[in-house]
Amino acid sequence: MGRRRHDGHCAEHVFDVAVVGGGVLGAAVAARLSSTSASTCLLEAEADVGEGASKGNTGVAVSYYGGPGSLETQLINASNPGWESLCDRLDVPYRRIGAIMVALSDEEGDRLEGIRQEAEECAARAELLTARQVLEAEPLVSGDCVAGLLLPDEGIIDPMRLTIAYGQLAVLNGVDFRLGERVIAVERETEDVTIIRTSRGRVRARYVVNAAGLGAGQISALAGGEAIATWPRKGQYVVLDRRFGERLSKIVFCTHLPDTKGINVVPTVHGSALLGPTAQDGEDPDDRATDADTIAHVLKQAARLVPSALAEYAIKTFAANRPASDEQHRLRVDPIVPNLVHVTDRSAGVSISPASAEHVVALLRESGLDVGERRDAVAAVTPVPRLRSAPDPEALIDIDPLYGQVVCACEHVSAAEIAKSLEGPLPARSVDAVRKRTGATHGRCQGSLCAAGVTFLCALSTNTGPATAPSTTRGTVGS
């Protein structure tokens, strides 16, 4: 094969694969590669994984996303049946609660049959419901509903925990995660070896996986690959309190139009609910500002589906950018650069992540990556019991006495859970990273009671003081 490893002869390691991007797709690919004999590194520009679209989405693992016959549909179908077992292995909250697409007018009702047919062509289960059946299945839906489409295989998932867990699995199996390392140049050293220059140094690798999300176009350009147009599509969201979210039993979609999925009402695995997203095409990938008019629009559209004084339940608003592109999804070997593989998706990244990782490894093998499966690879992360959801909370004390010390009183996150998030593979290094891993500060008081405590714990574990403790991946608590 002539692809003998040169590790022993070189001062600098040559990785078999460098994955660029620590979002849900990059992390999934790294996790899958970690169960092979490939030596892998992952480069992420931000200081934590899951900092882009992977932390700002509705948290739905879909069963149907349009486009019969597309690769995306194949990947959704290949991923969907496995969520329970995967999330069990990765300690990720997931529930297959099903979705109802609600028609609020006769015109929308007429469209549902077409959507049902398309779902069937995509091999997704879908069943038309009468208005009465809709209201029986989800009593919170508007009485103006004329019909519905039940998609029983849609599930809700914590996309941040999924991304982190993929990353943790990869790290446990030896993948070198380089966080806070932005790619600035990609050069060819030999026919086989690529040099990736980063903000902190350089990495040499035989294959490059472009999972850079919004940065995918830039990475492809740096590597001399195909032209990929990517631009930020901003979505604004409203998070509703558990007092509302826990009454919702189904995902409530509006009747999707071919080009937009519209504003939806989605229960989260943590009991809250999400309203959104909007779709605003922009140019600035770092623009994550919310505005009053758009948030009012989100609340109004959501209230058409689920009439309620939604604003009174709002505990947070936020915006995130998904990677819009000239192609909805792009999973292929670059037509120009044979050792570059793209893996990007506009908005179904979570839903396709398990099968995409398989697909990318298959593409790499077809391109000559000669690696076998490891027998000694770890297939699961160690689960962290959660005080809030523990069926037998009294027993937690025997695992760790710190379970009795509640830090976040809204989400009932204990010091034991926070301590766990600050150690082990891919430890939290900021207040926000603790939130992504534990939910602390994320409840209805938005950290009024606990953010000081979490800040002090972060400061301790990052060996700094409260002023210089990282709040987000980019900013510290003090100015």
Place this chain on the structure above:
Amino acid sequence: MTGLPELVVGAGPSGLGCAIALAVECSVVIVDRLPVSGGQAGWRDPAVRSLVRQAEHAGVEFRLGGTATRWDGERLLVAAPGEIRWNPGHNLFFAGGLRPATAADIGLFGERPAGVLPATVAEHLLAAGVPLWQKPLIVGSGPWARRVAELVHGLGGSIAVTATHKPDWADEAVDCNGSLEIIGREHVRSARVHTPAGVQEVDCDALILAGDPRPTRNVEGALQEGDPRVTFVQPLVGESIQERSAAGQEIALQWLRLNGGQG
């Protein structure tokens, strides 16, 4: 009649007032997440100490240092270091205190940089004696605002506040009559404030939320009004310890008038 105690969550002034009034007719257990009584009023205050003595005298049992997390209608789950235990109780009186309005509560939009904090958090961090910000904008002038301003001044900073009239503890007041937008990607750089005279951009390096006190609600199963076995003891008015304990007593007395002799 069941022999179960009435459970009071929160040993601040209103919780103590409630417990004292209930103890005349019922057996009472009071729970607080802090290891001392007094809540946000602090355990050292003589008025708090006097309330604690009254409660002890009335036979109230104190279980401090444990956080109440769930109420299932018959039992309260309390997590304390070293012990997580279900505590049977007859009724729940929730006196979990007040918290500042959140960004979503007050209509705070724009970017989400580091440096946007609830006043309760800012107070804790500043109390560590580290100058975190030089020119924070305090949004709202609720009960926490003055204390935060004093701490910032003590560490050499200056204070702007959203208020119609400038309070004595602030250096600048901005009359906000609409929404606020945060400017800054990594750190707060300024805030765009809607005032009666138009939009004004206020230079600041942090936003501290100190407005419009709201009841804290964090015991699962005891979140909303309407459950006959849950009574909320969270008066929104009254800042002094005396006013708040009196309000707590009044809520308990009203409950006893309606439910007297039941326990």
